[in-house]
Amino acid sequence: MTESVRSAYRVRASELVGRGWLNTGGKDLSLEDLRGKVLILDFWTFCCINCLHVLDELRPLEEKYRDVLVTVGVHSPKFEHEADPVALAAAVERYEIHHPVLDDPELVTWQAYSARAWPTLVVVDPEGYIVAHLSGEGHAGGLESLVEELISEHEAKGTLHRGDGPYVPAESTAGDLRFPGKVIALPDGVGAPGETFLVGDTGHHRLVELGADLATVLNVYGSGVKGWLDGGAAEARFNEPQGLALLPGDVRTAAGYDVVVADSVNHRLRGVNLATGAVTTVAGNGVQRLLDAGNQRAAAGGAQAGPGSEADEAGAGEELGEELADAISTAPRLGKDPLEVSLSSPWDVLWSTRLQKLVVAMAGVHQIFAFDPVTGSVQILAGTGLEGLLDGEATAAWFAQSSGLAEDAEGSIWVADSETSALRKISFVEVHGEERAQVHTAIGTGLFDFGFRDGEAGQARLQHPLGVTVLPDGSVAVADTYNGAVRRFDPATGTVSTLARGLAEPSDVLVDASGTGEPLLLVVEANRHQLVRIPIPKEALTVDEGASQTQRPKTEVSPGPLALTVRFAAPKGQKLDDRWGDPTQLKISSSPENLLVSGAGTSVGLVRELVLAEDVPEGVLHITARAAACDGEPGGEIPDHAACHLYQQDWGIPVVLGQGAAELTLDLRGVD
DSSP: OBOOSOOSSOEEOOOOOSSEEESBTTOOOOTGGGTTSEEEEEEEOTTOHHHHHHHHHHHHHHHHTTTTEEEEEEEOOSSSGGGOHHHHHHHHHHTTOOSOEEEOTTOHHHHHTTOOEESEEEEEOTTSEEEEEEESSOOHHHHHHHHHHHHHHHHHHTOOOOSOOSOBOOOOOOOSSSSOOOEEEEOTTSSSSSSEEEEEEGGGTEEEEEOTTSOOEEEEESOSOSSOBOBSTTTOBOSSEEEEEEOOHHHHHHHTOSEEEEETTTTEEEEEOTTTOOEEEEEOOSSOOOOGGGSOOTTTSOOEEOOOOEESOOOTTOOOOHHHHHHHHTOOOOOSOGGGOOOOOEEEEEEETTTTEEEEEEGGGTEEEEEOTTTOOEEEEEOOSOBSOBOEEGGGOBBSSEEEEEEOTTSOEEEEEGGGTEEEEEEEEEETTEEEEEEEEEEOOOTTEEEEEOEETTTOBOSSOOEEEEOTTSOEEEEEGGGTEEEEEETTTTEEEEEEOOOSOEEEEEEEOOSSSSOEEEEEEGGGTEEEEEEOOSSOBOOEEEEEEOOOOOEEEOSEEEEEEEEEEBOTTEEEOOTTSOOEEEEEEEESGGGEEEOOEEEESSEEEEEEOSSOOEEEEEEEEEEEEEESOTTSOOOTTOOEEEEEEEEEEEEEESSOBSEEEEEEEOOO
């Protein structure tokens, strides 16, 4: 079936209720204030990379239809820190959100609109009726068609009101730096004279070279105008640059540039020649890469990944099924031309002395890439593209928005895996003369487990870490961003401690040995727009503020039979890819396992009857739905070279058994 994303039924939109509003000049908004406009409610949380992608997808729509379209961001926090109104205000400024934002820390509006995943988009027509409900990213094309349809319909009815929306910009808090991301040291002879520091001035869309005092601006690379443009230092453009890596001297000579930049929103790697100021694109075509786990469909061979999202819960830790393992083993190579490769939100870069390649934390697809600046080759080093926490062979491991990288003396790579609040390690072993990468988790247990707890590593907790570095004694320091701290993991003892607290969202940490005394920690304090030095204490703190889990509303269902239906409609211009049989699939499990008496497992179709145990009071249903579609007309043949798409959505539905419904309906909407 092919149809628009518009709902076939009319449901009155619920009132917008929360703690307060941002970007409205202090005014509280109601649905009545927005009557006459096309309204997009964007349910988001500022830790979520998919949510950040959606912010960028919506910007062109907001600009094109600014007199008739209003976007309202409904901030529904996942982590405890995200419920802090000061942190939310900083995030709204950092990501240049130019629409009103409702602060919904208790998830009141989230529940009223039955949101189940970050991000979720709800479209409300000018008369106040819900006309579409979408999960995940990648919906810009479908939304534009729907907005055009609503404009035409309501202009004819006289219910469309043109004019300015309710957005009122907030005053900036930035100085010379604005929400800096990552930092590297530049030795004497590279860049300005003396030992200096190059920082990603992320909020100003440029790079800044600072003197040893961390205040004197020596050089600037990039015009400060958001965008993508190669050229000299004064005219080049970046879009939220994050990680930086200085290449070894011989590689710099061969490549023609000194520093590689993870240009996150441009989905590119950029090279900077510090002597000439020239900025060039060295990898990435600017087209956001979609999830690799969906790049092949074992049954249909070759469907491309569809829109992604971070669901309530992703069933982290499940063993890979045979279908997925087959898809990974036959995954296509990324090609030899680095400028033709699609990347997705590269967040950090690191020169690996062991691999003699640049390692890239590809946050947007939950993978670790490798890039050779001399040959231009790009390959996947670790991660399947599935989001979660799963160790083992690098090709089968799961990551979750990896955002920080560091290398130790043995050549192992430490990874700050932000969405699982984890510290991961990629080590290398020889098997039959071939070097194989293995993934191991040092701290962290899953997508929705976090906290502030020191002690034995298995019980320790972080909260959305973004940076990592190796200390002189071989221990590992972590920029524990949402805890406002720098933590220390000692591999020798397997324990975690705290080196510093009271920081404002530290996004990176670096060992600074530029002085004459003991090495210091150089910390990027993103929300104070500064870099600070702190001593490495001889005796670290031991903190235990407990472990937490993301709290999500529970759905009341009755024990016994539960009819599950996932609705899917292929976008206009596509048809279901039924060349190899049923192109849809459900994979279902539960926590605890005995919640499901029957109905677990993987099979084709989007309808399943589950049976819930009567003696298990509550739990979580883990549901993954997939559907494959290709470009073509309904009823016609799929052309030989048609683009194909695999749409996938993961849900974790917390349920409590009682007198609730005996059916559960979810939407898997396919939109380009």
